[in-house]
Amino acid sequence: MSRLLIIAEHDGRTLNQSTARCVACATAIAPAALDVVVLGSDTGAVAAQAAELAGVTAVLAVTNAASGSALAAILAPQVAALAADYDYVLAPSTTFGKDLLPRVAGLLGVPQLSDVMHVIGPRTFQRPIYAGNAIVTVEVPPGTKVVATVRGASFKPVSGGNTAPVRAVDVAAPLPTHTRFVELRSGKSDRPDLQTARLVVSGGRGVGSAENFSLLYKFAERLGAGVGASRAAVDAGFVPNDMQVGQTGKIIAPELYMAFGISGAIQHLTGIKDAGTIVAVNKDGEAPIFEIADIGLVGDLFEIIPEIEKRLR
């Protein structure tokens, strides 16, 4: 009877959608028990949201004043203590999960799988290497705890409607004081979140400047889309790094991805290959982005975007 634990990602108020994607991955593993743990200084609201996720057996609420800012050094000993009762420990392959889970695996002395993108069997998984240029099938031998991060773009979030029981759990683990949260500076905007948006408009080096990106923001607002960028645009300083789409940025799977002035370096394509429909607009008809685009148009984005807007009803 296998038991699986998912570490919920949240900001203290709202459960991150990456958790529902982890549950989808866990469902494919089909454990006897599928629990979600919410660690935080105030877990009530998030635990209630986790309890709604389809397929969840129980939610563990581990409340500790020290867990407020989700520091890996603080959370890892708590997760490692809980992990004793589980055969699987999963976390989303977001910066939260990537930071935390290897520390958990290190404390447990077990190997970790990163970026699980497909469940082949209960102990057999696929994950990308070399920036997605190769896919490996990895087996975790019997008797070894499965500790893995889950690539969100590869799994659709499970639906709600469940009413799993929420249990308050005390974890007795000594917590360090050597790591302190100072601040979070977020480029918060009213636009849909890049990682969960249904539509994404994205710009590359071809956009030319930070000022020119306003054209994309305006267009995205019209569509109700999130806005992304290529690494080239981020490195050129047009936009902040949290907008970067690609292997070293965010890996996303929107229903529609519209790439303007993006040539399509392999590391960018890795970040969008699970998108539903990819539209590419680029001046260079030879740009690699056209090799994978569902709809391509060769032309000047500064002429084309206003033309599209004119035709929207």
Added chain:
Amino acid sequence: MQKIIVCLKRVVDYNVRIRVKPDGSGVVTEGLKMSINPFDEIALEEALRIREQGKAQEVVVVSIGPDDAQQQLRTGLAMGADRAILVQTTAELEPLAAAQVLHRVVEREKPELVLLGKQAIDDDCNQTGQMLAALWGRPQATFASRLELSESSATVTREVDAGLEVLQVDLPAVVTTDLRLNEPRYVKLPDIMKAKKKPIETLAIESLGVDIAPRLRVTRYEAPASRSRGMMVKNVDELVAALRDRGFVA
């Protein structure tokens, strides 16, 4: 501080497009250009800048790999590292084993700071730094885009999904580097000549008492499913019509 350790992994060069072997047994690496993992190169650059500001005495580069990994350590020395340690093995280590080996080196060298890339561009695991911090019982600051040091602590700006997070960690600590921390310097010819005189110590991995046997079984390598080329439209009217057909715009 006295000492910074920088971990350098030897990987297939960033500009080489790798191919999967037809029999699915691995990727073709024979004869390819090898380099320092780019994230590790950024880590080394940061360590050198800290030393050049007079905030550290010594920068030691460490690699785990075959004899040929001396090439990458030599490059590190040419960039400016003071000395190098090669933990020799022809085996490919999983991140946990690499972290255990590095932990042994760290116990011996007692650095105040360990810098390494957030991930290696071959296995893309993004684990080794965090695992080392766990084994060592010290703080970690991953995905660093800015690092400021004081006597006993480091203030690190981290690139996270929600934006930029700032942490303060007590030293000693492990910091993993992201792309925007710095731009590594180019190696100049005189530095390459000078680096030939700098010491590379080699340690047999067996002497460290770490079980490096793989704990996971990789059974198959394959090329990714590729998206196929779609259609080209001639003008904006056709583009909007195609989006309308798919229900994306009204």
